[in-house]
Amino acid sequence: MHTKNSLPRSLTRLVIGSLVYGYDFLNERITTWEKEVHTKFQMQKDLPESPKTKHVLIGFAFHAQENIHSGINKVDRVTRIIGSAAEWLVEPVYQSRLLKPIRYEFNQLVEKGEIILHRWAETGLIEEEKSRSMTSSVFTKALDQSISYLAANQEMQELVQSQSAGLASEVIEETRERAVSADTFLEGIVRNIVRKPPRTELPGPPPQVQKLAIPSRKWRSNVIRPGQDK
Amino acid sequence: MSLTRRRLPYTSQMGHYAGFATRSMAFIIDMVIVSSILFFGSWVINTALSMFQMDSLFNTLIREQPRFKTTINFIFSPLFGSIISVFYIFLYYVFFWFAAGQSPGKAIMGIKIVHIHGKKLSLLRVILRYLGYFLSAIPLGLGFLWILIDDRRMGWHDRLAGTCVIYTWDARPDETFLTGAMDYVLSRRNALKSYLDRHRDN
Numbered sequence: 001m002h003t004k005n006s007l008p009r010s011l012t013r014l015v016i017g018s019l020v021y022g023y024d025f026l027n028e029r030i031t032t033w034e035k036e037v038h039t040k041f042q043m044q045k046d047l048p049e050s051p052k053t054k055h056v057l058i059g060f061a062f063h064a065q066e067n068i069h070s071g072i073n074k075v076d077r078v079t080r081i082i083g084s085a086a087e088w089l090v091e092p093v094y095q096s097r098l099l100k101p102i103r104y105e106f107n108q109l110v111e112k113g114e115i116i117l118h119r120w121a122e123t124g125l126i127e128e129e130k131s132r133s134m135t136s137s138v139f140t141k142a143l144d145q146s147i148s149y150l151a152a153n154q155e156m157q158e159l160v161q162s163q164s165a166g167l168a169s170e171v172i173e174e175t176r177e178r179a180v181s182a183d184t185f186l187e188g189i190v191r192n193i194v195r196k197p198p199r200t201e202l203p204g205p206p207p208q209v210q211k212l213a214i215p216s217r218k219w220r221s222n223v224i225r226p227g228q229d230k
Numbered sequence: 231m232s233l234t235r236r237r238l239p240y241t242s243q244m245g246h247y248a249g250f251a252t253r254s255m256a257f258i259i260d261m262v263i264v265s266s267i268l269f270f271g272s273w274v275i276n277t278a279l280s281m282f283q284m285d286s287l288f289n290t291l292i293r294e295q296p297r298f299k300t301t302i303n304f305i306f307s308p309l310f311g312s313i314i315s316v317f318y319i320f321l322y323y324v325f326f327w328f329a330a331g332q333s334p335g336k337a338i339m340g341i342k343i344v345h346i347h348g349k350k351l352s353l354l355r356v357i358l359r360y361l362g363y364f365l366s367a368i369p370l371g372l373g374f375l376w377i378l379i380d381d382r383r384m385g386w387h388d389r390l391a392g393t394c395v396i397y398t399w400d401a402r403p404d405e406t407f408l409t410g411a412m413d414y415v416l417s418r419r420n421a422l423k424s425y426l427d428r429h430r431d432n
Contacts, residue, residue, distance in 0.1 A: 179249075180402065180403050183250060184403045185251075185411050186249070186251055187378055190379055191379065196379065204246055205382070205394065206348060209344055209345075209346065210246070212342065212348060213396050213397060213398045
């Protein structure tokens, strides 16, 4: 059956598709979670604590649900019994010639209703597939577009790069600090071995040499000097 | 904000002579870089030669022009490869030292080669320093180990070339690391001493 394409119809498809997908997903998840709970509960030998008021209320909620469900089943059974009994009583009157015109009109209405319902069912079958397909396509494309946007976004790239560069800087700074500590430590050991007095302070190079130690902008140290705020 | 910001009590050693461990680390990093480039370069050359079937081309050339045989055999010999490698390493160090005063390894570790009087490094001085590496290495690396006891932390190659190596960043030792290392060494020394004392008595 051919169905027309328009904006309201497309939106309806999207909504129906989302509901169908959501229902399927939730159903599947609930089944998995129930299995996990059942397995965990079976492994647990004893009840965790003695029952309290809240446990009574929780148990009431679950038992009420069961009672309502069994109540509905009972009502359904009783209705069927009454219906079959009533049908037995009403059948002779219904089949009489007096009610023939009414019976004819009633059957016509029933047939029309059946045709309408059959048409709805057919449309529902076709539209469900279309809605699923449309929703799946929309979600996939939206996801791809989001990823492409994030990948192409300048600010996101800078953030990722700065994080990578920040990590590299951290590693290098840590290595440098350990190496400087090792310099002092090794020197102390060697001076001890060759019986030299321990160094109280390092002899400084001449000022014209110290001036040549231009710090690299990229690897500016993150350590805090005494008296310096962060 | 860095995750490793901490307060260190030592004064900054920026502009002061760099120590043995830092310089060794820089040397190791440089060796890794040089080795990687040499390995990758040789792989590229081998792949290109085999792809273009240069073997057969050179064999044909040798057959046609036998006077080129010695030259071609020499080019494909391991000796030539070694000469190229040595020349490449020479160029690597001399170029970076002359251009910036620091090789990539030294730049990563935050140290720099400078003239002991603060003058500009000349090409000759840089070449002399590189040749001094061999002088330092020959007696079982004693020239390098000299850095540990020298007051200005200069190796034999530094003394030969009139250079020194200084820190270019806010270098301070980590007190926690030093304390821990000293405690470990002292505990090992005490354990060894007590072991020797026990056996001497026996």
